[in-house]
Amino acid sequence: MDKVKVLVADDHQVIIDGLEAIISTTDHLEFKGGASNGKEVITKVESQAIDLVLMDINMPEMDGLECTAYLNKHYPNIRVIALSMHDNPRLAKRMIKNGAFGFLLKNSSKANILTAISEVMQGRNFFDPMLMSTFFDADNKKSSSSFSKKDLLTKREIQIIQLICQEKTTAEIADELSISTHTVESHRGNIMLKLELKNSVGLVKWAIQNEVIEL
Amino acid sequence: MDKVKVLVADDHQVIIDGLEAIISTTDHLEFKGGASNGKEVITKVESQAIDLVLMDINMPEMDGLECTAYLNKHYPNIRVIALSMHDNPRLAKRMIKNGAFGFLLKNSSKANILTAISEVMQGRNFFDPMLMSTFFDADNKKSSSSFSKKDLLTKREIQIIQLICQEKTTAEIADELSISTHTVESHRGNIMLKLELKNSVGLVKWAIQNEVIEL
DNA sequence: AAAAAACTAGTGGTTTTCCGCTAGACGAAG
DNA sequence: CTTCGTCTAGCGGAAAACCACTAGTTTTTT
Numbered sequence: 001m002d003k004v005k006v007l008v009a010d011d012h013q014v015i016i017d018g019l020e021a022i023i024s025t026t027d028h029l030e031f032k033g034g035a036s037n038g039k040e041v042i043t044k045v046e047s048q049a050i051d052l053v054l055m056d057i058n059m060p061e062m063d064g065l066e067c068t069a070y071l072n073k074h075y076p077n078i079r080v081i082a083l084s085m086h087d088n089p090r091l092a093k094r095m096i097k098n099g100a101f102g103f104l105l106k107n108s109s110k111a112n113i114l115t116a117i118s119e120v121m122q123g124r125n126f127f128d129p130m131l132m133s134t135f136f137d138a139d140n141k142k143s144s145s146s147f148s149k150k151d152l153l154t155k156r157e158i159q160i161i162q163l164i165c166q167e168k169t170t171a172e173i174a175d176e177l178s179i180s181t182h183t184v185e186s187h188r189g190n191i192m193l194k195l196e197l198k199n200s201v202g203l204v205k206w207a208i209q210n211e212v213i214e215l
Numbered sequence: 216m217d218k219v220k221v222l223v224a225d226d227h228q229v230i231i232d233g234l235e236a237i238i239s240t241t242d243h244l245e246f247k248g249g250a251s252n253g254k255e256v257i258t259k260v261e262s263q264a265i266d267l268v269l270m271d272i273n274m275p276e277m278d279g280l281e282c283t284a285y286l287n288k289h290y291p292n293i294r295v296i297a298l299s300m301h302d303n304p305r306l307a308k309r310m311i312k313n314g315a316f317g318f319l320l321k322n323s324s325k326a327n328i329l330t331a332i333s334e335v336m337q338g339r340n341f342f343d344p345m346l347m348s349t350f351f352d353a354d355n356k357k358s359s360s361s362f363s364k365k366d367l368l369t370k371r372e373i374q375i376i377q378l379i380c381q382e383k384t385t386a387e388i389a390d391e392l393s394i395s396t397h398t399v400e401s402h403r404g405n406i407m408l409k410l411e412l413k414n415s416v417g418l419v420k421w422a423i424q425n426e427v428i429e430l
Numbered sequence: 431a432a433a434a435a436a437c438t439a440g441t442g443g444t445t446t447t448c449c450g451c452t453a454g455a456c457g458a459a460g
Numbered sequence: 461c462t463t464c465g466t467c468t469a470g471c472g473g474a475a476a477a478c479c480a481c482t483a484g485t486t487t488t489t490t
Contacts, residue, residue: 202382204419
C-alpha cells in the first residue's frame with residue numbers, strides 16, 4: 001500500500017509542527033504540508049494528491065466546517081479528521097455531518113492520532129475517547145449534583161410540560177387530559193414558580209436540558 | 216494476569232449460549248455463567264467473584280438499567296458492558312450514566328465484543344461503532360435535504376430568534392436593538408410565517424435543531 | 431387518623447404573543 | 461432607473477400566556 005498523504009490544517013503553526021513530527025516519523029504516513037485556513041486547504045488539494053486532511057475547526061477565512069463540506073462535495077475521496085480544542089459534542093456532530101470521518105481532540109495521544117488515521121483510511125469512523133465521555137457525561141454533572149429541580153416536580157407537572165413542549169395550548173392540554181383549563185393554568189404556574197422560569201421559551205430549554213422531552 | 220471472569224445477563228438463552236461460545240474459546244476470558252434477569256445477576260455476584268458483566272438492558276424482574284446502578288453502587292469493581300438490540304442513543308446514555316463502561320449491539324462482531332471487553336477491563340470506555348453512527352446520524356436526514364428553511368431567514372430575523380430564545384420579551388428586544396416594538400413584532404410574524412410555526416415553543420425547538428442557538 | 435402533598439377548579443386581571451394588513455426608506459441587483 | 465428584498469413602523473384586534481390568590485378533593489405519607 002502507498003503511503004497515506006496527509007495535509008494538516010490549523011491556524012496555529014505549533015499544532016502543524018507537532019503533527020508533522022508525528023506523521024513524518026511514522027512509516028506509512030507522508031506529511032504533505034500545512035494550511036492555516038480552509039482556502040489554503042483547497043488550493044493545496046487542487047495542486048497535489050492528498051489522501052487525508054487533519055482539519056482544525058476554528059480557522060479564519062474559511063473554517064473547518066465549511067471546508068470539510070467543500071472537500072466532501074468536490075473531493076469525496078479525501079478523508080477528513082476533525083481537530084478541536086474543545087470536546088463539544090455539537091461541534092463534533094456538525095463536522096461529521098459535513099463529511100468528517102473522525103474527531104480528535106488536540107491533546108490526544110500520539111497513539112490515538114495514529115489509530116484515528118488508520119481507522120479512517122480503512123473507511124471507518126473514529127471518535128476521540130475523551131469526546132465519548134463528554135458525550136455521555138453531558139447531563140451527569142447535573143443529575144449527580146445531588147439535586148435536580150426536576151425532583152421538585154410532580155408527575156402531572158412533568159406531563160403538562162411535555163404537552164406544552166408539543167406546542168399545545170392550554171385549552172388543548174385541558175381537553176386532552178379532561179381537566180379544566182384553570183387546572184392546567186394552575187399547574188403551569190406552579191411549574192414556572194418551581195423552576196424559576198420567565199416564560200415557556202425557558203421551559204422548553206429546561207425540558208430539553210433535563211431530558212423531560214426529546215428534541 | 217488472571218483470566219477475566221465474565222457473567223452474561225440476558226433473558227434469551229440463545230444470546231447467553233452465543234456469548235459463552237465466544238468467551239470460552241478465548242484464552243484470557245472465563246465464562247462464569249448466565250443470568251436471565253437483574254436479580255439473578257445480583258445473586259450470582261454475591262456468591263462468586265465476577266470481573267465483568269455483559270448486561271442486556273431489557274430483562275424481566277429487574278432490568279439492566281436498575282441492575283447496573285446497583286452493581287455500580289455495591290460492587291464498583293465489577294465492570295458492566297451494556298448489550299442491546301437497538302441502537303438507541305438515549306438508552307446508551309442512561310446505561311453509561313448508571314455506570315456501564317461500554318455499549319455493544321447484539322449483532323456486533325466477535326472481534327468487537329473482544330475489543331470491548333479488553334478496553335473496558337483496562338478502564339476505558341467502548342462504544343459500538345454502529346451506535347456512534349446513529350449518534351451522529353440523528354439529524355442528518357433532515358439537514359442533508361439540500362435546503363433548510365434557515366436560508367429563508369434574513370440576518371435580522373436570525374438575530375431576533377436568538378433574542379427570543381434568550382427569554383426576552385418583544386419590548387426587551389426592541390429596546391436592545393433600538394427599534395420599535397412594532398418592528399420586532401413584524402419580524403417575529405415573518406419568522407413564524409416562513410418557518411410555519413405555531414408559537415414560540417416551536418421556535419425554540421426549531422432554533423436548537425437548526426443550531427441557530429446553543430442549548 | 432391526621433398531616434402533607436398533589437390535583438383540581440375557580441375569579442379577575444395584566445402582559446405578551448400572535449395575526450393581518452399597510453407602507454415608507456434604503457441599498458443592491460437587474 | 462426600476463424592481464426586489466430587507467428593515468423599519470404603524471394600527472387594531474384576538475388569543476394565549478402569565479400572575480396572584482383562594483379553596484375543595486383526592487392521594488400519599490406518617
